Amino acid sequence: MIGITGYAVYLPRHRIEREKIAAAHGTTPILGGERTAIGVDEDALTLALEAVQALELPECRGIYFASTTAPYLERMNAALLAAACDLPEEVAVADFAHSLRAGTVALAAALDRVAAGGQGPIVVVAADARQAPPESPEEQWFGDGAAALAIGRGAEVLAEVRARASVTDDFLDFVRRDKDERVTSFASRFTLQGYQRIVGRAITQVLQQSGVSPSEIARVILPPLDPKASVRTAVELGFRADQVQETFLERVGMIGCAMPLFLLSAALETARPGDLILLVGYGSGADALLFEVTPALGRSRRRSSIADHLEGGLRFPSYELFRKAREYFRHHDEGPVVSNVFYEKEEARTIRLRGTECGECGLRQFPPTAVCQRCRSTEGLREVKLGRRGVVFTYTVDWLAASPMPPTILAVVDVEGGGRLYLQMTDIEPSAVRIGMPVRMTLRRLGAGGGVYHYYWKCRPEEQQHG
Amino acid sequence: MGESLKDKVAIIGIGCTKFGELHEKSLQDLMVEASFAAYADAGIEPDRVEAAWLGTFSPGFGGGKASVTLADALRLYGKPITRVENYCATGTDAFRNACLAVAAGVYDVALVVGAEKLRDRPVRGLQREGTHPYLEAGSTPPGLFALAANRYFHRFGGDRRTLAKVAVKNHHNGALNPKAHFQMEVTEEQVLNAPLIAYPFGLYDCCPTTDGAAAVIICRADLARQFRDDPVYVKGIGLAVETGWPFFDPTFEYVGFPATTAAAAEAYRMAGIRHPAREISVAEVHDCFTWTEIANYEDLGFCRKGEGRYFIEEGRSALTGDLPVNPSGGLKSFGHPIGASGVRMLTEIVLQLRGQAGARQVKNAELGLVHNLGGPGSVACVVILGR
Numbered sequence: 001m002i003g004i005t006g007y008a009v010y011l012p013r014h015r016i017e018r019e020k021i022a023a024a025h026g027t028t029p030i031l032g033g034e035r036t037a038i039g040v041d042e043d044a045l046t047l048a049l050e051a052v053q054a055l056e057l058p059e060c061r062g063i064y065f066a067s068t069t070a071p072y073l074e075r076m077n078a079a080l081l082a083a084a085c086d087l088p089e090e091v092a093v094a095d096f097a098h099s100l101r102a103g104t105v106a107l108a109a110a111l112d113r114v115a116a117g118g119q120g121p122i123v124v125v126a127a128d129a130r131q132a133p134p135e136s137p138e139e140q141w142f143g144d145g146a147a148a149l150a151i152g153r154g155a156e157v158l159a160e161v162r163a164r165a166s167v168t169d170d171f172l173d174f175v176r177r178d179k180d181e182r183v184t185s186f187a188s189r190f191t192l193q194g195y196q197r198i199v200g201r202a203i204t205q206v207l208q209q210s211g212v213s214p215s216e217i218a219r220v221i222l223p224p225l226d227p228k229a230s231v232r233t234a235v236e237l238g239f240r241a242d243q244v245q246e247t248f249l250e251r252v253g254m255i256g257c258a259m260p261l262f263l264l265s266a267a268l269e270t271a272r273p274g275d276l277i278l279l280v281g282y283g284s285g286a287d288a289l290l291f292e293v294t295p296a297l298g299r300s301r302r303r304s305s306i307a308d309h310l311e312g313g314l315r316f317p318s319y320e321l322f323r324k325a326r327e328y329f330r331h332h333d334e335g336p337v338v339s340n341v342f343y344e345k346e347e348a349r350t351i352r353l354r355g356t357e358c359g360e361c362g363l364r365q366f367p368p369t370a371v372c373q374r375c376r377s378t379e380g381l382r383e384v385k386l387g388r389r390g391v392v393f394t395y396t397v398d399w400l401a402a403s404p405m406p407p408t409i410l411a412v413v414d415v416e417g418g419g420r421l422y423l424q425m426t427d428i429e430p431s432a433v434r435i436g437m438p439v440r441m442t443l444r445r446l447g448a449g450g451g452v453y454h455y456y457w458k459c460r461p462e463e464q465q466h467g
Numbered sequence: 468m469g470e471s472l473k474d475k476v477a478i479i480g481i482g483c484t485k486f487g488e489l490h491e492k493s494l495q496d497l498m499v500e501a502s503f504a505a506y507a508d509a510g511i512e513p514d515r516v517e518a519a520w521l522g523t524f525s526p527g528f529g530g531g532k533a534s535v536t537l538a539d540a541l542r543l544y545g546k547p548i549t550r551v552e553n554y555c556a557t558g559t560d561a562f563r564n565a566c567l568a569v570a571a572g573v574y575d576v577a578l579v580v581g582a583e584k585l586r587d588r589p590v591r592g593l594q595r596e597g598t599h600p601y602l603e604a605g606s607t608p609p610g611l612f613a614l615a616a617n618r619y620f621h622r623f624g625g626d627r628r629t630l631a632k633v634a635v636k637n638h639h640n641g642a643l644n645p646k647a648h649f650q651m652e653v654t655e656e657q658v659l660n661a662p663l664i665a666y667p668f669g670l671y672d673c674c675p676t677t678d679g680a681a682a683v684i685i686c687r688a689d690l691a692r693q694f695r696d697d698p699v700y701v702k703g704i705g706l707a708v709e710t711g712w713p714f715f716d717p718t719f720e721y722v723g724f725p726a727t728t729a730a731a732a733e734a735y736r737m738a739g740i741r742h743p744a745r746e747i748s749v750a751e752v753h754d755c756f757t758w759t760e761i762a763n764y765e766d767l768g769f770c771r772k773g774e775g776r777y778f779i780e781e782g783r784s785a786l787t788g789d790l791p792v793n794p795s796g797g798l799k800s801f802g803h804p805i806g807a808s809g810v811r812m813l814t815e816i817v818l819q820l821r822g823q824a825g826a827r828q829v830k831n832a833e834l835g836l837v838h839n840l841g842g843p844g845s846v847a848c849v850v851i852l853g854r
Contacts, residue, residue: 336600350601366715367602373716394621394721396613398665400591401605408605412614412714412721422714424605430666435621446604456601 002114003160003291005121006150006300007265008054010047011036011143011252011309012129013427013460016322018140024319025135031227033250036143037316038129040325040405041426041444041458044069044146045077047258048127049084049443051148053388055123060085060150062092062122064110066102066257068176069128070095071445071453080455081125084443086352086385092122100174100223102126102257103147104281104289110151111161111289120152128256131182131326138185141227143253147261158300159268159277159291163212165205168285169198173225181330187226195225195282196233202286203237203278210290214238218275218293219267221245223259223282251310257283264291266306273298314427321405328404335449343452348383350456353441355419357384364418387416388441389462397430409433413459427460438462471737475570477691477698478852480509480684481814486802487648489678494527494584495540497680497807502541502580505682509694516684517574518547522561522581524554524805525588525596537580554841555755556706557581558681558809559848563704565685575687581811582680583804593676593805602712609665609673609756611843614714616667616758618721623773625761627667631658632779633757634671634799640786641796643826648677648802672757677802681811699817702834702851703740705733711845722773724844727766731838734849735768740834743768744790747851748832749819751812753840754797760784763838764792767849791829794819809839809848816852 014037018029038047044067052063063085065078072080078093092113096106103126110122127146132138171194176183199222207213214220220239222230224247234244245263255262260281267277273295281287316322338346348354348368355366359380365373368383390413401408409425411433425433426444439459446454482504484497492500498521506513521537534548551561558581565577585593593608620626635655641647653671661670691698707729713719731743740746752767754760761775769790770778778784784792795801795815798808816835818824837850 338600346601363717365717373710374718394614394618396610396617396665397663398605398607398610398613399662400607400609400664403605408610410605410610410614412618414717418717420715420717420719422602422712435617446601454601454604456604 001157001160002111002153003151003157004149005152005156005158006055006057007268008051008148009262009265009306009309010050010054010146012038012042012047012145013314014039014316014325015313016316016319020319021140030137030140031249035140035253036145036255037322038144038325039426040328041446042129043071043445044127044129045071045080046442046444047129047144047146048125049081051127051146052081052085052123052125055148055150057121057123057150060087060091060121060123061119062110062113064094064096064106064122064124066096066106066124066126067128068097068100068102068257069130070097083347083351086354092118100257100283101281101285101287103259103261104279104287107149107151107261107289108164108166108287111164114151114153121150124149124151124261126258126261128258129326130256133182136185138183141249141253143255145252145255145258145262147258147265149261149264156296157294158297159293161289162292163206163210163290164288165202165209166285166287167198167201167205170284171198192225192229195229196236198286199233199280199282200237202280202288206278206288206290212276212290216276217243217278218271219243219245220278221260221263221267222280223263224249224254225282268297269305271297314429324404329445329448329453332404333448335447335454337450353386353388353457354383355386356381357418366419366421386419390415390421390439390441390459392433392435392437392439393420394435395425395433397433411439411459413439421457424458425460426458472566472570472704473702473737473739474700475688476566476685476701477688478683478701478813478817479686479691479694479698480505480511481682481817482508483646483681483811483814484679485646486677486679486804486811488586490586492678494536494582497584497678498537498540498580498582501582501680501682502578505578505684509684511576511684511694513541513543515576516543516546516578517576518565518568519543519578519580520561520565521548521550522552522557522806522810523550524552524557524583525585527584527587552806554846555753555805556809556839556841556846556848557806558811559837559839559850560706560809562683562810562813562850563706563848566701566704569685569687572687575690577685578682579685579810580680580682581807581809583806584678585676585804586678607665609668612756612759613665613668615721615762615844619758619762620667622722623776625776627659627669628655629761629776629780630667630672630757631655633754633760634658636779636785637754637793637797637799640794640827641800644796644801647796647800648675649796649800668756674755674798674803677804679802679804679807679811681807681814683810683813697821699820699852699854702853703734703737704848704850705730706848707733708846709844711842713843713845723762723766724840724847726844726847727763727838727840727849730847730849731767734851738851740851744770747790747834747836749794749816749829750790750792750836750838751795751797751815752792752838754793754799755803755840757799759840760792760797763840767836767838786827786829794824794827794829809837812837812839813850813852820852820854
């Protein structure tokens with residue numbers, strides 16, 4: 001049995017009301033509610049890592065990363081994710097890109113790898129933070145987010161893959177050239193018809209293969225081409241509206257190639273053993289994958305749910321700050337210039353977040369050291385992976401530090417399992433910071449300079465803020 | 468345990484420029500002004516100086532980090548000159564090194580200059596060089612001390628109002644000092660209503676970025692009376708270095724600075740001081756931020772840990788208190804040109820011990836203390852001077 005052994009999502013904490021975007025342009029919103037939006041220290045890679053961490057896997061044999069907005073065009077983004085997960089060099093990595101279908105393409109590739117005898121689990125993570133032109137409808141209805149799946153075999157499979165089909169069609173709907181920063185949309189009635197035709201062909205094929213009729217499907221997941229396309233298309237293809245997975249457009253938005261995987265997580269949250277789930281990915285063709293939920297789903301530990309992510313959130317006070325957060329490090333390459341010689345030595349501590357444990361006195365310390373800070377022993381020191389949760393020991397809210405989004409919150413954090421870190425704190429109102437509050441470590445973009453983005457760990461509140 | 472420095476070295480000359488935003492002057496101008504004032508005060512010709520130590524943190528252009536910065540400014544050639552940098556303890560550490568050489572009998576007369584021109588730099592605040600691009604990203608000097616202040620409040624109570632009392636006191640003292648960067652009183656309300664810099668510090672909780680220079684001439688104690696009738700003697704010096712990254716130390720309590728405690732213990736041992744609060748008449752301590760002064764009271768043994776807030780609240784550190792602290796106005800009001808500060812604080816204590824401190828003179832000054840604290844509480848130097 002091959003299929004999904006774990007699922008998780010991550011949404012950035014920031015939101016902006018569509019009313020606010022529309023008002024900035026003197027227009028009315030195309031859709032109610034709000035969209036998710038990255039903060040200045042986030043990008044598709046940092047969203048992806050959060051989703052991977054939320055899987056809480058004891059082991060991981062591969063990371064397949066899908067995104068149309070990965071920060072690096074040359075340098076394997078999945079390799080950076082693997083390092084941040086402190087995975088060994090045997091890990092299988094691949095980047096999938098250039099299409100809203102990249103998420104399901106990566107999923108299909110992971111299923112292939114496991115089916116061919118590869119060891120699982122393989123993590124498939126999709127994340128996007130797409131740039132839309134100001135004043136475009138897409139600026140309002142796009143959202144940012146990530147979703148991750150673990151693919152494996154055996155008794156842990158929660159949803160077994162029953163059938164798969166793909167069609168390829170070089171249909172012109174959303175494009176971005178190598179020189180473009182923002183998506184160009186060809187949305188029209190004609191585009192909707194093309195979407196329905198292409199999606200229809202993939203669905204028909206997978207249903208024929210499996211001998212399943214539309215009425216037997218518990219949930220059909222269609223990534224939205226526009227705010228209304230999913231239900232309309234499903235109904236035209238013979239499904240009832242109540243079979244169609246809700247798309248969260250009024251709370252999240254269209255989160256690019258992460259959308260199918262995100263919606264699959266939503267479907268799995270409420271699914272029962274025996275349910276058939278039909279997942280569709282769309283873009284330059286379509287993928288259709290039919291899953292059957294197994295009894296293992298009921299036994300699996302429930303992690304953070306989509307409802308938790310929808311709770312609370314931080315609203316950008318203005319449209320200008322929403323845009324600044326998305327674009328600042330694209331236009332400001334002012335960060336430090338570091339050599340690859342320096343970076344090579346840094347990786348263990350700044351990306352893998354390793355420390356040292358003293359074999360003599362047991363003290364865990366960061367950064368890694370050759371001499372124990374407490375007992376000065378040089379014997380029996382071993383490099384260890386530090387915990388990724390902790391408690392704020394002390395903090396400050398600093399208005400002097402140079403930052404595109406002041407103030408800068410600095411926290412000294414006692415790490416679960418030992419060690420102490422000094423980190424910026426993010427995703428929180430400055431007035432809400434308290435000594436003793438539980439936090440999680442989160443890799444964020446500190447800046448850009450010298451041809452690279454600088455990533456380092458910050459901390460964020462463990463509990464999502466309410467209200 | 469080594470020998471004590473007590474009564475082996477004397478200060479026979481002092482010089483100090485006006486501190487402030489000295490836009491029309493260069494680092495070299497300031498070094499010349501302070502040094503020649505010190506020569507005159509000691510009644511010596513420049514040639515009498517056998518060796519010199521320069522304390523600077525950010526020496527800028529023209530000589531940069533080498534000792535030629537001082538040599539060229541003073542045209543002091545053919546002599547041993549050493550530049551010292553040790554975070555904000557730069558000035559006192561330059562002095563300490565000079566004292567060690569004179570006490571060893573290698574030189575009879577030596578010059579110590581501390582100088583800094585912070586306003587010539589193109590950045591706000593104090594920029595530290597060589598900080599780690601990731602591990603220290605977002606760190607600022609007020610932020611680093613604010614981490615400790617917030618933890619201290621969490622442990623022992625107190626709030627921004629406690630801090631404001633330090634600012635009010637040191638501004639009061641600075642207003643009496645014509646060489647101070649600021650000569651203005653401030654009210655508690657002004658302090659509390661100022662813009663926040665790094666919570667809990669507002670603008671008036673932070674020392675300014677300042678230009679200035681100070682110099683002292685020292686000699687072998689047994690020669691001191693050849694130069695003047697009222698030499699001031701070095702009674703003890705301690706320097707201690709702790710981690711530069713206290714925020715990574717899982718055992719660090721963040722309510723005070725062990726570097727100060729260790730440096731004070733060494734200086735007190737040399738000076739034979741057992742009860743610092745009773746024996747010390749006057750102190751210039753490192754009030755880079757208002758809370759730092761409160762921590763210093765405790766770490767220097769003026770009161771117990773956690774009771775520093777009462778030391779200020781009860782007026783014990785005021786000019787009229789039983790242990791006046793920062794009669795000069797402190798870093799808060801006199802200003803803090805990094806390398807200059809420690810030497811400047813020595814000149815203040817010398818004036819107090821000589822009875823030449825004018826409107827801010829404390830009564831019966833017999834034994835004075837100078838304290839510098841550098842980095843995030845990492846480096847401390849304590850000097851005891853007496854008559």
